[in-house]
Amino acid sequence: MSESSFRLVPIDEANAGLVGEVFRAAYGDAFPVKYVYRPEAVLEEIRHNRLAALLAVDEDNRAAGYVSVFKSSPNPRLWEAGNMVVVPAYKQTDVSMLLAAAYTDGTLFAGNASDGLFGEVVCCHYFTQVSGIKAGQVDCALELDQLDGPSFKDNRTGSARVSCVLNFKEYSRPTGPVYLPPVYGDFLSRLAQPLQPRTFAPATAPLPQDGLTRHEDRYYEAAQTWKVAVSEIGADWARFTAKLLAEAKRRGVVSLQLTLNAGCPAIGAAVEELRASGFFFGGLAPRWFGSDGLLMQQVLGVETEYEHIRLYSPTAKELLAFIRADRASVTAGAGN
Incomplete structure (x- = not known):
């Protein structure tokens, strides 16, 4: 299936239920942020401008993936890179590239004034670190031992704790x-x-x-x-x-x-x-x-x-x- 078989669509009352389908396909009912399984809760987050999200659908309007940004810092004009989830059946397609592009080209928060986008990228492998740098993100901080290692799904090092790189892309000029x-x-x-x-x-x-x-x-x-x-x-x-x-x-x-x-x-x-x-x-x-x-x-x-902290840049x-x-x-x- 080619990339042209997929398109990104806004989440509304007609398709909000597909968000839960994406997460169940990837995680069952075990994803820790439970509101993703409840269409009305997803819509509520979007209405209050705490979440911006898109669905990827195939040519038959079946859910193929999901991508989001949300707000977690004291600055209401700052977005954090959220979840990017691909339905397992579409892992071998280009849908992940389409979802990733929504981060880098600003599609996700189009129409919302933004000072920037940040992410916290795990240091137990560095594929996502590489992707961020190639997309113009700048590494700015290193948060030591932020996550519990055994509970992290893709902890390839076996470390007890997982550190994270904070990276950033700026969209407006600061004052003061x-x-x-x-x-x-x-x-x-x-x-x-x-x-x-x-x-x-x-x-x-x-x-x-x-x-x-x-x-x-x-x-x-x-x-x-x-x-x-x-x-x-x-x-x-x-x-x-x-x-x-x-x-x-x-x-x-x-x-x-x-x-x-x-x-x-x-x-x-x-x-x-x-x-x-x-x-x-x-x-x-x-x-x-x-x-x-x-x-x-x-x-x-x-x-x-320290020997388990893998860094790219x-x-x-x-x-x-x-x-x-x-x-x-x-x-x-x-x-x-």
């Missing part, structure tokens, strides 16, 4: 300065170089004397991963981070990730507090808050199996080397 902590400034500016032009400024302001830290978070209990996005740094910063660490240990979190708003002049002082508490560099999170974000992270209770490899050196520096500074 990006404040660079002195300890990471040079490396962050290099990571941002392939993106749209930015204005950088040194983050030399002290921590605020008043106000509370503002944040939102997502806790993935099954993966033992906790992601916290800090939009505003407050006078309570030291207490906030201490409570966060205590709660992470109580929950049994393995991957604890803080993304700080690089539009805050006090980010340099906040980073030094984090490093004193054992946090180390993760990378750049472009446009996370509209402004860029800086990812800091801790890995709790496990040893990172020179930038991703450089990221890993930088992260390992910063982690060693932070650990030595803490006397651990």
Whole structure:
């Protein structure tokens, strides 16, 4: 069957039931995001502009695949690459190429203003990393030990945990300065170089004397991963981070990730507090808050199996080397 036998169609009330058919064909009823099996729930996500998705159908209007983007960051103009699923009977056709093209050419979110598209690509193999780079994505961060290895369907390394590369494609030009902590400034500016032009400024302001830290978070209990996005740094910063660490240990979190708003002049002082508490560099999170974000992270209770982290791009490899050196520096500074 040739590529011309397939076409992409928007999801509406007439065909929303096909989404569940695609996932059942590929995963049975075991896919963890359950709303995909409920047509009315899929339509609700689309109506509220939290999901943009397309179906691939064959010449007889049978479902052949599904592709989506969704919103998960504090910036409502930022999309995350979602699921790309091919019905097993069509694996040997070109339908996957048609679905992948919907990411790269903007078809998925046509009509929706967007600052960019990001993905979190697993490091237990690198086919998807290769595809992203070829499609113009830029590797910006490395999230260590983010996923539970045994529960991951395609963990070819057998590692206990799976790390992810955060890659990004930017569609609009940012405004306002990006404040660079002195300890990471040079490396962050290099990571941002392939993106749209930015204005950088040194983050030399002290921590605020008043106000509370503002944040939102997502806790993935099954993966033992906790992601916290800090939009505003407050006078309570030291207490906030201490409570966060205590709660992470109580929950049994393995991957604890803080993304700080690089539009805050006090980010340099906040980073030094984090490093004193054992946090180390993760990378750049472009446009996370509209402004860029800086990812800091801790890995709790496990040893990172660096030998199982497979990386494709020179930038991703450089990221890993930088992260390992910063982690060693932070650990030595803490006397651990």
